[in-house]
Amino acid sequence: MIQELKDNYGHFFEEELLKEINQVGTFKEVTEGFHLIKPGSYIKSMPLIISGAIKILREDNDGDELLLYFLEKGDTCAMTLSCCLGHHKSEIKAIAETDAKLVMIPVEKMEEWTVKYKSWRNFVFDSYHKRLIEAIETIDSIAFLKMDNRLLKYLKDKTKVKSDSIINNTHQEIAYDLHTSRVVISRLLKKLENDGKVKLNRNNIEVIHI
Amino acid sequence: MIQELKDNYGHFFEEELLKEINQVGTFKEVTEGFHLIKPGSYIKSMPLIISGAIKILREDNDGDELLLYFLEKGDTCAMTLSCCLGHHKSEIKAIAETDAKLVMIPVEKMEEWTVKYKSWRNFVFDSYHKRLIEAIETIDSIAFLKMDNRLLKYLKDKTKVKSDSIINNTHQEIAYDLHTSRVVISRLLKKLENDGKVKLNRNNIEVIHI
DNA sequence: GCAAAGCTGTAACATTTGTTACAGAGTTTT
């Protein structure tokens, strides 16, 4: 395990800390679609992502949802961070976007390492910063972009985290992520296809060039 | 000065830290409308808010803007935090919503205190958590609410931070904060007035009961 | 192989939001 840890976190953390992580962390593999966090649940350990991608969603009281952002290797979930440290409930939902490997860190260690390791402090601060920026970029998209451009951005982000120009999703699934209706997505995708930007198949969208 | 510091931050920080803050911090008073942070600028000190309210806005490339949230006494600006620590550029704009008193903390101290004081660490983590939550609530509003309810929420938030049921703003100013057009705001405000929820005057909206 | 279920495309229409234009009332400047 230490090798994958080193590859992904070696340039953040000093040797000493890597060893500790390796000792106290639990290695975890999840398959695509696995629900890592449900809203309202309490969280007792924090994930460091080794490989794959996790999607973070916001869900409102009516069960409507909206994609916030993706986490990738080297990332951690800032909401989990703050939930752990502040003992708040989860405000979000996390689902494995691809098969993924994680190292779970028990909460107790986090405080300890914050005092002990400068690199850990920086990592935590940096994670918060990145997530805040991501959240604000999500706000940008919703507030300043129209649905056609939001969809384009979504497709682009998705191909990036999947490292694959083919997206295996139904229009309905995309509509859930963007919090709109299936018909709207079908309509806009068709337009993108006519513009030569994507190729549509059943359960499958090929992103040609965006 | 120590009195106001103590009143607002006494239950967060230990005596020792309060003294340090008092020593190295610069007391600052700003009047309503003062621009504290402009997007793209670098920030070399971090504000602790003693009294008053600061509004934090996001601005896109075309100069369109959107209210993110308000900061009040006991709060600090998480974006500033992460800009200081990570030496990033500001991604936001901060304007005094009311006359306000602040204590400015030089960046260098922040790292130092993070190691030295548990209460400071907690404060910083807690601030990040709160801002992330606020950002996500902003996302909720934009994504899940229609403009009429966003306007209601805006009026409610505004009366809260001003501690005053009368809001001295033009419709145009509100439209900027919510990133819509003046006509839309006038239309919806009129509807709220007909429903008996507000009373409209020139430059002035009285919030009756929401 | 057949029925049921799921996915996509399309049309027709409703609602929400954005835009332009203009009138009238209040405020400030000269």
Added chain:
DNA sequence: AAAACTCTGTAACAAATGTTACAGCTTTGC
């Protein structure tokens, strides 16, 4: 006090998004 400016109200229209309905195709389960 007249002119210039600002703010609000309203109408008419445009554009974007949401909703309902249905047809045709593919896949799944039996």
